[in-house]
Amino acid sequence: MKRIATRFILSGIMLSALTVLFQHCSDPETKIRAEADAIHAAALTLDTHCDLPMLMHSRPDFDLAEAHDPHTSGSKVDFPRIKKGGMDAMFFAVYLGQGPRTPEGYADAKRRALELFDIVHGIANDHPDIAGLATTPEDAVALKRAGKFSVFTAVENGWAIGKDLSLLETYYELGARYMTLCHTSNNDICDSSTDSVEHGGLSPFGIDVVREMNRLGMIVDVSHISDDAFWDCIEYSAAPIVATHSSARALYDHPRNLSDEMISALAQKGGVVQMNMLSGYLKDRNPERAEALQALRAKYPRGVELTEEQRAERAAALKEIDERYPEELATLQQVVDHIDHIVKLVGVDHVGIGPDLDGGGGVEGMFDVSEMGNITYELVKRGYSEDDIKKIWSGNFFRVMKEAQRVAAEWSS
Ligand SMILES: [Zn+2]
Missing domain, CATH: 1.10.287 (Helix Hairpins)
Structure with missing residues (x-):
């Protein structure tokens, strides 16, 4: 009798557990979240533009190993939140605000660039159990396999080289795999999208810079540069070019975004546009x-x-x-609208993720690095396949990195 009663109780418990499980699985929201979580974990998630080094430069006591509140600390990236956001790799910018174009200015730019390289290297070297330095897609794959985060290096603003072409090789040797040619003001390389016309595109020195970058295998980043400079890069670069943190001008008319014509030309050249998440480039302020x-x-x-x-x-x-x-922040849905637009325009092989965290990026629903998984969720919700999502996260950008290496190898042979 006792045994029958126990069995009865047990099967009752099992039945209610199964009912809960069934309800759980049949809830479409939960199903999408589970699918998105699985894809997010399987993908090699890469963010191509992060300004954490700038924050660390101005806050020398900033502790990367500690989780910060994004609303009160002003910080959007640290290791606990990178882990929570399921991020495998990020490009950290050696970023310089434009300064004087004088010999003293150039010396100062170089000094500060080298300090920032040290900071980027420290992100990995000071936390060897969590992260490692990466310069190739293969490095990132190996680090992910070892359960580690990849620290890629980039230069934002070619002012960092002043007028010295040889510094490109110095920075390449230090790990920089792309360089944003300018920032919000013109420099000796090119005009900025947010400054007046000076060179009318790339300067003659700028053309030499693009060629030297091609020779080294350093990718040309057209984010921030003027439309004329963009078209010059299309003409002069032997390798595909990228926009590491820009969006689509068709959806929000801002000089920092790319027109459909520009996106099509960049795609034809094999390049990729990485979605920025800075509200000022996505909606009226x-x-x-x-x-x-x-x-x-x-x-x-x-x-x-x-x-x-x-x-x-x-x-x-x-x-x-x-x-x-x-x-008033833009929303993650608005960001993914830009992805949809670019996919419709040129296909899924030419779009990626570059939120500009710690550089002003962060929208409603993707406010700091801990919320990166929401991007995958939104893509799954809109019907993107696992293969497409993997391309968006890193497949496309890694293809360009490999192509830049192939062009460089051909150059020297
Ligand atoms: Zn920028």
């Missing part, structure tokens, strides 16, 4: 907030070293702006 931020930026230009006192002043001013004119 509150004009009062934009004005206040611009004034603050003029007072404390990005990438310029500040004293402790200036840093505190800047942080207080930023807090006041945030309180007075809260930022």
